[in-house]
Structure formats: structure tokens, C-alpha cells
Amino acid sequence: MATIEDVAKLAGLSRSTVSRVINNHPYVTERKKQLVYQAMKELDYYPNSSAQRLRKQRTDTIAVLVPSLTNPFFPFLIEGLEIVAVENGLQLLICQTHQNKTKEYNYLQLLQTKQVDGLIFTSLENDWASIAPFKESGPIIMCNEYRSEATIPVVRLDQVKGSYLGAKHLIENGHKKIAYCGSNKGELGMDRQKGFLAALSESNIEMNSQWIFRDNPSIESGKKILRAILSLEDKPTAIFAGSDEVGAGMIKEAKIHGLNIPEDLAVIGFDDLPVAQLMEPALTTVKQPINEMGQKTMEMMVSMLTNQDKSIKNVVELPIELIKRESV
Amino acid sequence: MATIEDVAKLAGLSRSTVSRVINNHPYVTERKKQLVYQAMKELDYYPNSSAQRLRKQRTDTIAVLVPSLTNPFFPFLIEGLEIVAVENGLQLLICQTHQNKTKEYNYLQLLQTKQVDGLIFTSLENDWASIAPFKESGPIIMCNEYRSEATIPVVRLDQVKGSYLGAKHLIENGHKKIAYCGSNKGELGMDRQKGFLAALSESNIEMNSQWIFRDNPSIESGKKILRAILSLEDKPTAIFAGSDEVGAGMIKEAKIHGLNIPEDLAVIGFDDLPVAQLMEPALTTVKQPINEMGQKTMEMMVSMLTNQDKSIKNVVELPIELIKRESV
Numbered sequence: 001m002a003t004i005e006d007v008a009k010l011a012g013l014s015r016s017t018v019s020r021v022i023n024n025h026p027y028v029t030e031r032k033k034q035l036v037y038q039a040m041k042e043l044d045y046y047p048n049s050s051a052q053r054l055r056k057q058r059t060d061t062i063a064v065l066v067p068s069l070t071n072p073f074f075p076f077l078i079e080g081l082e083i084v085a086v087e088n089g090l091q092l093l094i095c096q097t098h099q100n101k102t103k104e105y106n107y108l109q110l111l112q113t114k115q116v117d118g119l120i121f122t123s124l125e126n127d128w129a130s131i132a133p134f135k136e137s138g139p140i141i142m143c144n145e146y147r148s149e150a151t152i153p154v155v156r157l158d159q160v161k162g163s164y165l166g167a168k169h170l171i172e173n174g175h176k177k178i179a180y181c182g183s184n185k186g187e188l189g190m191d192r193q194k195g196f197l198a199a200l201s202e203s204n205i206e207m208n209s210q211w212i213f214r215d216n217p218s219i220e221s222g223k224k225i226l227r228a229i230l231s232l233e234d235k236p237t238a239i240f241a242g243s244d245e246v247g248a249g250m251i252k253e254a255k256i257h258g259l260n261i262p263e264d265l266a267v268i269g270f271d272d273l274p275v276a277q278l279m280e281p282a283l284t285t286v287k288q289p290i291n292e293m294g295q296k297t298m299e300m301m302v303s304m305l306t307n308q309d310k311s312i313k314n315v316v317e318l319p320i321e322l323i324k325r326e327s328v
Numbered sequence: 329m330a331t332i333e334d335v336a337k338l339a340g341l342s343r344s345t346v347s348r349v350i351n352n353h354p355y356v357t358e359r360k361k362q363l364v365y366q367a368m369k370e371l372d373y374y375p376n377s378s379a380q381r382l383r384k385q386r387t388d389t390i391a392v393l394v395p396s397l398t399n400p401f402f403p404f405l406i407e408g409l410e411i412v413a414v415e416n417g418l419q420l421l422i423c424q425t426h427q428n429k430t431k432e433y434n435y436l437q438l439l440q441t442k443q444v445d446g447l448i449f450t451s452l453e454n455d456w457a458s459i460a461p462f463k464e465s466g467p468i469i470m471c472n473e474y475r476s477e478a479t480i481p482v483v484r485l486d487q488v489k490g491s492y493l494g495a496k497h498l499i500e501n502g503h504k505k506i507a508y509c510g511s512n513k514g515e516l517g518m519d520r521q522k523g524f525l526a527a528l529s530e531s532n533i534e535m536n537s538q539w540i541f542r543d544n545p546s547i548e549s550g551k552k553i554l555r556a557i558l559s560l561e562d563k564p565t566a567i568f569a570g571s572d573e574v575g576a577g578m579i580k581e582a583k584i585h586g587l588n589i590p591e592d593l594a595v596i597g598f599d600d601l602p603v604a605q606l607m608e609p610a611l612t613t614v615k616q617p618i619n620e621m622g623q624k625t626m627e628m629m630v631s632m633l634t635n636q637d638k639s640i641k642n643v644v645e646l647p648i649e650l651i652k653r654e655s656v
Contacts, residue, residue: 069403094422274547280608
């Protein structure tokens with residue numbers, strides 16, 4: 001492979017001039033630039049920044065894997081991550097997996113090939129066993145999502161408690177027929193369902209399997225599920241929406257169908273995103289401390305990068321709380 | 329610097345076994361893995377994926393620079409980009425610049441150091457002159473944002489027409505006192521203001537400089553601006569909000585202060601994001617074809633990567649239209 005010296009020789013310029021052109025330094029004449037570019041092209045030479053970065057052994061870049069950015073939960077989580085990243089001179093590379101195992105696996109190569117110093121999962125598609133070997137390549141943290149068997153730091157919330165609080169609030173408002181929306185994938189999804197069912201069981205309320213809905217957390221899903229509920233013969237009087245986006249879609253769709261919220265149907269969200277406050281009636285919800293979770297995660301990442309300790313097992317659990325507004 | 333052969337020698341294993349461990353292939357025993365990791369550590373060896381990628385001369389990765397992901401406009405734009413990227417086997421690296429020149433410049437290094445095959449700007453902080461040299465490193469496209477002097481392909485909307493349509497609609501509804509929210513940075517911001525003022529001037533309406541507001545496009549900004557408007561002695565009867573997020577924040581805040589929308593105050597948004605439909609009253613807005621703009625941009629990127637033509641100057645302008653709902 002051609003070297004920078006080859007380029008300098010062919011261009012008839014010094015090695016330092018070639019370097020200045022490659023690094024886009026100012027005060028290089030256009031003619032010299034063109035000579036360098038031409039020589040690089042002729043020799044099929046590309047500046048090997050990997051070598052440069054390997055010398056200092058870091059990229060000051062952290063990869064953040066998210067399922068999708070159109071769910072505002074993730075942009076707000078990234079905002080928290082970035083506050084601490086910036087304070088520590090780190091930049092973020094954000095990667096959407098769209099819940100695809102192969103994509104997630106491909107993005108892991110960023111860590112393995114030293115294009116990033118560390119990697120943060122905010123959701124996980126592959127089995128932990130296939131992720132584990134990548135620990136050798138650099139620090140990995142799970143944020144939001146979690147797996148009991150994962151031997152990496154985790155920053156998470158008590159999802160069982162969160163959904164328990166939400167369901168309990170609906171029950172205390174007299175509801176016995178409560179629909180549930182949410183995924184049952186991964187421990188997060190299972191824990192959330194567990195907390196919901198625990199609240200029902202505590203009050204001897206039985207769950208109707210027709211009232212369980214699985215879908216992605218979007219406004220459109222909320223509208224769709226609301227229509228499905230209206231088509232049921234035995235309708236629930238309250239809905240645990242599982243996300244504010246779903247809850248917002250439901251409220252909008254319910255009103256189009258002439259329902260009064262909360263009189264005809266109570267709706268409780270999850271997350272406490274800005275849309276919850278915008279709705280009319282404003283959405284009662286279970287607040288996740290999203291920004292704080294992001295900041296805490298990046299603090300741990302910085303500490304792992306500094307201490308070079310890649311083996312700590314550490315679970316941080318942040319508080320979760322009910323925000324009462326007008327939709328229950 | 330150590331090579332893969334050195335690692336194989338020290339580990340007492342074949343080169344191909346080392347390669348399999350590095351590339352995380354299945355069916356390598358844990359013992360062999362540990363031997364390889366130990367040898368790599370001892371020799372300070374990192375798999376040089378750059379070399380691998382240089383061999384095939386591409387990374388199949390496109391960098392997308394956005395100002396901020398908490399403005400939903402950008403996640404929806406990325407969604408459009410990604411549809412076409414996936415169809416063509418490309419992955420995206422998303423980078424937030426937070427309107428910071430240095431950050432933007434740092435992310436450009438991704439292109440220069442061949443960590444990505446191409447780069448897309450959705451906003452631009454630096455002068456075109458300081459971006460231009462990076463064209464030598466790979467295809468660059470501007471999407472949404474634009475600069476007349478930029479000699480790269482641009483996918484954009486007719487911003488002058490967009491704001492003209494919005495202002496015209498307010499004027500046709502009898503308004504003469506119209507506030508304007510928006511940036512005056514960059515050509516996009518200036519064009520949008522130009523279209524707004526053109527509609528006013530056409531109807532011989534004078535602009536009151538007290539009614540011009542500059543802020544970032546967020547729900548909180550909308551609330552803040554609405555409060556500022558309420559504190560004015562001479563109040564506008566209508567607002568061109570410049571974004572749906574600002575418009576949504578305004579509607580919410582206005583209702584808290586007992587105003588009826590649109591009777592006491594008309595509000596028109598910009599973008600046509602999902603939040604526009606959720607509002608009560610639903611937000612009249614100027615629709616930007618966000619998804620289409622993303623798809624079109626990535627189609628151009630694919631074509632530039634395929635044809636190796638880095639010098640085409642090509643402006644694609646997509647249609648923009650008024651969506652009448654209930655807030656005017």
C-alpha cells in the first residue's frame with residue numbers, strides 16, 4: 001500500500017505539505033492541494049487515520065445504539081448522554097437498529113475496529129451471549145434496557161414499580177376493566193407487564209386476554225389500538241398505554257369517536273414526554289427520569305474509560321414516579 | 329506496530345484462527361479466544377479494520393449531520409434517508425452538531441478519514457469555503473439547508489413559497505397584525521422571512537419589529553414567546569410560528585391564559601409533524617415533505633457513490649403546501 005512518503009515524492013512536495021493538505025490546514029495554495037490530490041488518486045492512497053488514532057489509542061467517540069429516533073424517548077435520552085459527553089470532550093455517534101439483530105451486530109463492529117472508544121445499548125436485540133465477546137474491545141453499558149445475565153454496568157429504572165404505580169392509580173379511581181399496551185419482549189417488557197398484573201392481582205381483578213395489545217410505541221399505534229378497543233363487545237373502562245405517544249394517539253382518536261376522557265375512558269401514559277402536557281386533557285403518566293438516566297450512563301462510561309476497568313458489574317436504578325394530570 | 333502474524337505467533341495459533349476471533353466468528357473455543365485476546369493485549373495490537381475497509385475501499389456507511397434530535401423534524405428526515413439507505417445496503421451514523429462549528433468540523437473528519445463513504449448536511453454552521461475542501465474526500469449532499477455558493481447537490485424546499493403561503497392564509501382570514509417566529513441565520517432562515525414579508529407587503533401590511541421572535545424551534549420556546557406576546561401593549565392577532573413545536577407550545581400556553589384559538593389568536597405552524605394533528609384545535613400548518621426529502625437525498629447519495637461522480641451540481645426542489653386545520 002502507498003505511504004505518505006510515496007505521495008510526497010510523486011507530488012514533488014515535502015511530507016509536511018502533504019500532511020497539511022490531508023489535514024485541511026489553511027495556507028496551502030490551491031496548486032499544491034491539486035498536486036497532492038492527484039498523487040493520492042494515482043497511488044490509490046488514503047490517509048490512514050486509524051494509524052493516527054491508534055497512536056493515541058482513542059477516538060473520543062461513543063456509539064449509542066437506539067431502536068428508533070422517531071420515538072422521542074430516545075432523542076431525550078441522547079440529550080442526557082450528550083450533556084456529560086460534551087463536558088468530557090466526547091462526541092456521540094448515534095445508530096438506529098430498527099430492532100434488527102444484524103444491524104445491531106454490524107454497529108458493534110465500530111467498537112471492535114476501534115472507531116469508537118465505548119458503546120451504549122439503549123435496547124438490545126441479540127442474545128447477551130453473542131454480545132459478550134465484544135466486551136474485550138472496550139467498555140459497553142446498557143441504559144434503559146437490561147439483561148440479568150449481562151456482566152456489564154446497567155443504568156435502569158424499576159419497571160415493575162412503574163407499571164404497578166400506573167395500574168394502582170387506575171384501580172384507585174374505580175377501574176376494574178383495564179387494557180394493557182406494551183411489549184413482552186426482553187426483561188424490560190416482561191417486568192413492566194409483571195408490575196401491572198401484580199397491581200390487578202392485589203385487588204383480585206382478573207385480566208381479560210382480549211385487552212392486551214402489543215405494538216410499537218407510536219401515535220399511530222395508539223389510534224389503531226383505540227379503534228380495536230371500540231370494536232370489542234366487552235370494552236375496558238381504562239387503558240394503561242405503555243407510552244405517552246400511544247396514550248396521546250388514543251386520546252385524540254377517542255375524542256374523534258365522541259368519547260369523553262376520562263369520564264368514558266381513562267388513559268394513563270408512560271415516560272412523561274412533552275406531548276403528555278400538550279394533550280387535552282393533559283395525560284396522566286408514569287415519569288421516567290430520561291435525562292438523568294442519560295447523564296448517569298455517560299458518567300459511568302467516562303469512569304470506565306478513565307479507569308480502564310472493563311469488568312465492573314454495577315446496576316444503577318433511578319426513581320420512577322406517577323404524574324397525575326387530567327386523563328384518569 | 330504489531331501485525332496479525334505477530335499475534336498468531338505469540339498465541340501459538342494459526343493466522344486464520346486469530347482472524348476468526350477478531351471477527352467474532354462462531355465455533356472458536358473460549359480457550360483460543362482468551363489466548364488471542366491476551367496476545368493482542370500484550371502486543372498492543374488492534375485489528376486494523378481500516379486496512380480491511382481500504383481494500384474494498386468503502387465502509388457502506390453514511391454520516392448524517394443534524395443540529396438536534398429533540399426537534400422531531402430531524403428524526404423524521406432520518407427515517408426517510410434510512411428507507412433508501414437500507415434498500416442499498418448502507419447504514420447511517422447520526423451526528424448532532426448542536427449548531428456548534430467545531431463539532432460540525434470534527435464530524436467532517438469521518439469523511440476525510442474514510443470512516444464513512446459520504447456525508448449529508450441537514451443544517452450547516454461553518455462557511456461553505458471551509459467545507460469545500462472535504463469534497464475531495466467523498467460525496468457530500470445538503471438536504472433541507474442550502475447555500476447558493478455550495479458546489480454540491482442540494483435537496484431542498486421552496487422556503488420563500490412556504491412562508492408566503494402561510495402568511496397569505498392568515499391575511500386572507502382578515503389578519504393584519506401578524507407576529508413572526510423564526511431564525512434569520514442561513515439562507516433557509518432568510519428565505520423564509522423573505523416569503524413572509526412578501527405576502528405582507530403585497531397586501532400593504534406593515535411589519536412591527538416588536539412582533540419578530542428568534543428562538544430555537546421547541547415547545548418551550550413557543551410557550552415563552554406566547555407569554556412575551558401577551559405582555560405587549562400592541563398585540564398581534566395572529567402568529568406565524570415557524571415550526572409545529574413552537575405552534576403547539578403557543579396553543580397550549582394561550583389556552584392556559586384563557587385565550588380562544590383561533591378566535592382570540594390565530595396560529596399557523598410549519599413542518600406538519602404528528603403533534604400538529606394532536607393539538608386542540610388541530611394546528612393549521614405548512615407541510616414540508618420530510619420523508620420524501622430524506623428519500624430523495626439518499627437516492628442522490630447512492631447515485632454519487634455508484635457513479636463516482638463527485639462534482640455534479642444539482643438542486644432538487646420538492647413541493648410545499650398549506651394544510652388547513654382549525655387554528656386559523
